[in-house]
Amino acid sequence: MTHRDELNAYLKGLLEVDRFRDYGPNGLQVEGRPEIRTLITGVTASLALIEAAADAGADAILVHHGLFWRGQDGRVVGWMKQRLQRLLSRDINLFAYHLPLDAHAELGxxxxxxxxxxxxxxxxxxxxxxxxxxxxxxxxxxxxxxxxxxxxxxxxxxxxxxxxxxxxxxxxxxxxxxxxxxxxxxxxxxxxxxxxxxxxxxxxxxxxxxxxxxxxxxxxERYGAPALGEHLAQRFGLSHRFIDVENPA
CATH class of the missing domain: 3.40.1390.30 (NIF3 (NGG1p interacting factor 3)-like)
Structure with missing residues (x-):
């Protein structure tokens, strides 16, 4: 088990988040419950992943493609409302790392x-x-x-x-x-x-x-998130599972 803020701080250092000029925010994107025991990783914070993670009892989801991107429509409507509603109603943390997860020398x-x-x-x-x-x-x-x-x-x-x-x-x-x-x-x-x-x-x-x-x-891009999830599971004693939502892209 670990605290949300401890995990966020550790990932910021491990992935050298401040080194990158990116297209969106890296780190904690949606705040959920403070204590994290079960971590789900995936490629994209899609509704399908969020629902599967909720069914699996996730305290936190870690993805490569998060919810927020530079230049997008900032309104909470449609698909964005649905994703946020699921996360907030289940009190699930969402962490997202884009270029930092691409670049890490071992886990990226x-x-x-x-x-x-x-x-x-x-x-x-x-x-x-x-x-x-x-x-x-x-x-x-x-x-x-x-x-x-x-x-x-x-x-x-x-x-x-x-x-x-x-x-x-x-x-x-x-x-x-x-x-x-x-x-x-x-x-x-x-x-x-x-x-x-x-x-x-x-x-x-x-x-x-x-x-x-x-x-x-x-x-x-479906190999970095599970590798990072396994690393975090071992370091913090978390239960971890990677959920691969099929995507033809």
Whole structure:
């Protein structure tokens, strides 16, 4: 068991929250009961996750995608009202960590995606050092890399092949990080993996020879939250469960 404020302070230090320029507030977003015994983690603070967490007896929910984002409509109506109503009526704390959870060297989304896919991270690149560059366990052909993604993430990637070179250096950044493709090319990657693809990246891949794999926003970002939850469970003696709400994105 731990106190809400103790957990909030610990996470602020562990994830170096103040280091990041982010799109929304990191940390405690909705205040619930003071004492936390049961922690539920998930990717997004959706109504489905909140209801499942309430059914599981959660005192706190920790997610990557919280409720509040820069530039959004600030009214508490519609879906926002429904989510907040469920949290407040059940007195459940909501913690959310966006870029800090992507970036953590051991528990973060990028570190954990590298672990799942068998990539050894060697250096960081891109804005706020969020991108990772390293090597696969062994040199791979592009088809073998795409098949590894399909098997380990549970969905086939959108693949724009480069020039067919062996994949000796791979770069990755989870979620909607397609803008990191150009820095990955400059860093010497043979392939770049992220969650989403926009129109320009297909042309960059064809023109530079560096392969681009869009592996799913949700699919690439469902590993940091449970890793962090397990860490917190061990440190504070909490009951922890990760709930993965299916998402085709």
């Amino acid at each position: 989304n990028n570190a954990q995606l590298g672990r799942v896919l068998g990539f050894a991270g060697e250096q960081r690149f891109g804005e706020q050092d969020l991108g990772w560059l390293g090597q696969p366990e062994e040199a791979l052909g592009l088809e073998a890399l795409a098949e590894r993604v399909r098997q380990r993430l549970g969905r086939p990637p959108v693949l724009v092949p480069g020039d067919g070179r062996p994949i000796r250096r791979v770069a990755w950044c989870t979620g909607g990080a397609q803008s990191y493709f150009e820095p990955a090319i400059a860093a010497g990657a043979d392939a770049f993996l992220t969650g989403e693809i926009s129109e320009p990246q297909a042309h960059y891949a064809r023109e530079t020879g560096v392969a681009f794999l869009a592996c799913g926003h949700h699919a690439t």
